[in-house]
Structure formats: C-alpha cells, structure tokens
Amino acid sequence: MIKSLNTFETLLSYSEENNLPIYKIMEEVESRAFDITVEEIRKKVKHNVDEMKNSIKNGLACREKSQSGLSGGDCAKLREKFKTTPALFGSLYEKISTYSLAVIEENARMGKIVACPTAGSCGIVSSVLVALSEELNLTEEDEINMLITAGAIGHIVSIKLAPAGAVGGCQAECGLASAMAAAACTCARKGTTKQIIHSATLALKNILGLTCDPVLGLVEVPCVKRNVFLATYSITASELAMAGIESKIAPDDVVDALVQTGQLMSPLLKETSQGGLAFTKSADNFKETIKF
Amino acid sequence: MKQHSLFDIISPVMIGPSSSHMAGAIRLGLMAGKIYSSTIKKVTFKLYNSFAETGKGHGTDKGLMAGLIGLSADDIRVRTVFDLEEVKKIDYKYEFSHNLDRHPNAVDFIINDETVISGNSTGGGNIEITKINEFETSISGEYPTIIVFYKDKPGMISRVTELILEKHINVATLNCTRNAKGETASMCICLDSPAENGVAEKISALEDVYFVRNIDKMDS
Numbered sequence: 001m002i003k004s005l006n007t008f009e010t011l012l013s014y015s016e017e018n019n020l021p022i023y024k025i026m027e028e029v030e031s032r033a034f035d036i037t038v039e040e041i042r043k044k045v046k047h048n049v050d051e052m053k054n055s056i057k058n059g060l061a062c063r064e065k066s067q068s069g070l071s072g073g074d075c076a077k078l079r080e081k082f083k084t085t086p087a088l089f090g091s092l093y094e095k096i097s098t099y100s101l102a103v104i105e106e107n108a109r110m111g112k113i114v115a116c117p118t119a120g121s122c123g124i125v126s127s128v129l130v131a132l133s134e135e136l137n138l139t140e141e142d143e144i145n146m147l148i149t150a151g152a153i154g155h156i157v158s159i160k161l162a163p164a165g166a167v168g169g170c171q172a173e174c175g176l177a178s179a180m181a182a183a184a185c186t187c188a189r190k191g192t193t194k195q196i197i198h199s200a201t202l203a204l205k206n207i208l209g210l211t212c213d214p215v216l217g218l219v220e221v222p223c224v225k226r227n228v229f230l231a232t233y234s235i236t237a238s239e240l241a242m243a244g245i246e247s248k249i250a251p252d253d254v255v256d257a258l259v260q261t262g263q264l265m266s267p268l269l270k271e272t273s274q275g276g277l278a279f280t281k282s283a284d285n286f287k288e289t290i291k292f
Numbered sequence: 293m294k295q296h297s298l299f300d301i302i303s304p305v306m307i308g309p310s311s312s313h314m315a316g317a318i319r320l321g322l323m324a325g326k327i328y329s330s331t332i333k334k335v336t337f338k339l340y341n342s343f344a345e346t347g348k349g350h351g352t353d354k355g356l357m358a359g360l361i362g363l364s365a366d367d368i369r370v371r372t373v374f375d376l377e378e379v380k381k382i383d384y385k386y387e388f389s390h391n392l393d394r395h396p397n398a399v400d401f402i403i404n405d406e407t408v409i410s411g412n413s414t415g416g417g418n419i420e421i422t423k424i425n426e427f428e429t430s431i432s433g434e435y436p437t438i439i440v441f442y443k444d445k446p447g448m449i450s451r452v453t454e455l456i457l458e459k460h461i462n463v464a465t466l467n468c469t470r471n472a473k474g475e476t477a478s479m480c481i482c483l484d485s486p487a488e489n490g491v492a493e494k495i496s497a498l499e500d501v502y503f504v505r506n507i508d509k510m511d512s
C-alpha cells in the first residue's frame with residue numbers, strides 16, 4: 001500500500017516491486033487521499049481528454065487573432081505550409097506542431113482549454129497525447145493511462161515546486177509540461193517505468209533555466225510559440241529514454257536542481273514582465289500600440 | 293497542509309488565457325456571488341496591482357462578472373458576458389489601482405453599496421476570500437464552508453459547532469475573529485462533508501446570530 005507519491009525513487013521502487021504501471025499507482029494514491037473510486041478518477045480524466053480534443057478541434061477551425069492581436073493565425077499558416085511542403089519529421093510532427101498551436105492560440109482567444117499543468121502551457125500535453133493517439137491508433141483506455149502518467153510526473157514535481165511562472169519561471173510551466181508530455185509519449189509506446197521517468201527527467205534537465213518573460217504580461221509572447229517548441233521537444237526525450245539512455249543526474253536530483261534554479265532566478269524574470277523579452281524595444285513598441 | 297491532487301496538475305478545464313487572471317477571477321466572482329446571495333443591482337469591481345495592470349488583456353473584467361452571475365470557469369459565455377441580458381440589468385463599473393499592501397492579484401466587490409467582499413487569486417485558479425465587510429476570512433472553496441457573524445459572547449462557538457456535530461459532520465478547520473470584545477465576531481467553519489440546508493437555518497435561528505452562509509465546495 002502506498003500513501004503518498006513524493007519522489008521518483010519511491011515511484012520506481014514501488015512500481016518495480018509490485019509490478020504496477022505508473023498510472024495504477026497514481027490512481028491508488030489519488031483514490032486513497034480523496035476518498036474517490038478509481039472509476040470516478042478515470043471518468044474525470046476521460047472528460048479532460050475529451051476537452052483536450054475539443055480544444056484542438058476548435059483551435060484548428062479558427063484563425064482569429066486574440067484581443068491584443070499579438071497571437072492567432074499561425075496555426076492556419078503552418079497547416080497551409082504542410083499541405084504544400086510536408087514536415088521533414090513526418091506526419092506525427094505535423095500533428096503535434098499544429099495541434100499545440102491550435103490549443104494555445106485558442107487559449108489566447110479566451111477559448112476553452114485544459115490547463116495542464118497551466119493555461120500558458122496547455123498546448124503541450126494536449127497535442128502530444130492526441131497526435132500520438134491518432135498516429136498509433138490508441139484506445140480510449142490508453143489515452144486515459146497517458147494523461148494519468150503525465151499527471152503523476154507533474155504531481156511529484158509540484159510537491160517541491162508550484163507549477164507557476166511567478167514561482168519557478170517557465171521551466172516550471174512549459175518545462176514541466178514537456179516532461180509530462182515525454183512521459184505520456186513513453187507510456188504510449190509501452191516503455192518501462194524507468195524509461196518513463198527518465199524521459200521526463202531528460203526533458204526537465206534540458207530546459208532548466210527557462211525564464212518567464214511574457215510581453216505586456218499577456219500569455220502570448222513568447223508563450224504561444226514556446227508551446228510548439230516544447231511539445232515537439234518532448235518526443236526527443238522519449239526517443240532517448242526508449243533507447244535506454246538515462247539521465248546521469250538522478251531524477252529527484254534534477255527536480256531539486258529545478259527548484260534551486262527557480263529560486264536563483266531573478267524576480268525580474270518570473271512573470272513580472274520586467275526583464276528578458278518583455279523588457280525589449282519591440283515589447284515597448286507593443287505597449288504603445290496595444291490599448292485595451 | 294493542502295493535499296496535492298492529480299487534478300491540480302491535469303485540470304481545470306477552463307476558459308483561457310490564464311489560470312490566475314481568468315479561472316481565478318471567475319471563481320472569485322462565483323464565491324462573492326454565493327456569499328452575497330441576493331439580487332445584485334449594482335457592483336463596483338476594484339482591481340489591484342497585476343489584476344489592474346494586465347487584467348483587461350486577460351479578460352479578468354469579464355471573468356469577475358461571469359463568476360458573479362454564476363457562470364463556471366469552463367462556460368464559454370464568459371467571452372461575451374457583457375452581452376448577456378442579466379448583466380445588462382446590472383449597474384457595474386471597474387476601478388483599477390495600485391496598493392502594495394494588497395496581494396498582486398486582489399479584487400474588492402462592492403455590491404449594492406452595502407457589502408464589500410475582498411479576495412485574491414492565488415495561482416493556478418485557486419482563490420481566497422480574505423474579507424467580508426470588516427471581517428477577515430480565509431475561504432478557499434476547497435471545503436464546504438459555513439460562515440457565521442454573531443455577537444461575541446461566551447458559548448457561541450460551542451452552540452454553533454454542536455448543531456454541526458449533531459449531523460455527524462466533521463469540522464476540518466475553525467477560524468474565529470472579532471473586532472473587539474463583546475462586538476460582532478465571525479466564524480469560518482470548513483467541513484469534511486457538506487452540511488444539509490437545515491443546519492444553516494438552525495444556526496440562523498440562534499440568538500445573536502446576524503448572518504449565516506452555507507457555501508458548497510467549488511468544482512476543481
């Protein structure tokens with residue numbers, strides 16, 4: 001019986017000793033902590049998977065700009081480009097990149113999305129999950145397992161660091177989302193618990209230090225394009241882990257490094273829009289022209 | 293300590309673009325509406341700090357209003373809330389200011405010129421109602437909560453809690469504040485399971501109780 005899930009080490013040893021996949025362990029912990037049945041948990045997760053699919057559908061169908069005009073329309077551009085010149089990396093890449101743009105543009109337009117772990121990073125797990133499901137012909141049960149697995153990774157990290165740009169920079173939002181997406185991807189490909197954890201760790205490890213510097217404080221620049229980058233990036237982490245490549249720094253140590261990096265990051269680079277991209281001439285120009 | 297849930301990470305399903313500026317704003321509005329719980333004819337929203345600065349760009353103004361009239365964080369009508377008939381009937385305005393003593397994402401709802409409800413959007417869509425009129429509170433919506441304003445005199449706390457225990461409901465936390473001895477005091481009681489309606493009515497019927505609200509837990 002496992003009561004709480006605080007470290008990757010506990011997750012791995014419990015999983016190996018009991019021969020249980022990550023999603024089953026997460027279900028057990030959640031069910032116990034909140035007095036809710038596994039069926040209820042899976043039903044709620046399925047609802048979120050469905051809403052992820054809806055957000056992709058709505059985002060793909062719309063080319064409107066956001067209220068500020070800073071984002072919107074790029075998804076349509078990318079889709080048109082793929083129609084004439086396919087992506088070098090193939091159809092999975094085309095789906096992940098367009099779906100992630102669809103969802104995050106929808107977010108900026110005040111559309112309905114699934115925050116995962118946050119609204120600013122909502123395109124990452126959504127796009128990877130749905131694109132993989134379509135490309136690999138996965139079942140509804142597989143999709144639910146993927147999202148719970150991704151959630152378990154986020155759960156463990158968030159116990160040490162709140163997933164918020166204001167607390168840990170974008171490494172804690174989009175960075176964490178890409179680690180979760182990598183885990184979902186590795187889960188879909190039937191990777192072992194160790195491979196799932198290492199795929200998430202490799203993703204986190206290579207995004208350490210990513211700051212949060214949204215122009216005008218809006219979740220648009222750089223957030224929109226960052227979702228595309230980090231969604232596709234998560235596949236690299238999964239590929240390495242599926243080959244048995246491991247992070248030389250232990251997973252829990254990488255989380256500690258993430259926390260430490262977040263603490264060391266200047267407050268000017270943590271959602272205050274007083275540094276980085278938000279503090280440039282171009283950003284100033286937007287300030288002049290965008291009025292609400 | 294707050295227990296971490298899987299659904300803190302893979303939820304909420306919400307209207308974009310920002311959990312603190314939109315989902316949090318909607319939930320603050322919802323909570324203020326539940327606390328006020330009568331017809332709202334007039335409201336002034338006072339937004340502070342980051343809520344004031346980037347609120348418009350994030351649609352925080354829409355979110356606060358949407359919540360106040362009872363729309364949930366995933367209701368697509370939030371986008372066009374000012375076009376709704378029930379909103380057109382309300383005399384509303386927004387004020388924006390800076391006050392470093394307040395939370396970065398703070399708001400006051402001044403309802404019908406009589407009740408002031410203050411709260412903060414604390415991140416990830418979580419919220420806290422910090423004040424109702426002159427009373428400090430700490431209501432997050434994570435638990436079913438009973439709020440009681442009463443005259444500060446001996447025995448009041450036990451009288452109220454007895455009525456709750458009668459129903460075999462466990463009290464998770466209990467917070468009391470008062471302004472001065474013998475004056476009005478407030479109680480915020482977080483419960484492990486929701487109280488049936490009868491409980492609030494019984495509490496209201498107690499002598500020297502001025503105000504009672506039985507507020508459900510909010511959906512995550």
Ligand code: SF4
Pocket residue numbers: 120121164165166169170171173174211212213214218219220221222223226271
């Ligand atoms: S830059 Fe900041 S606001 Fe934008 S997605 Fe990253 S953490 Fe969120």
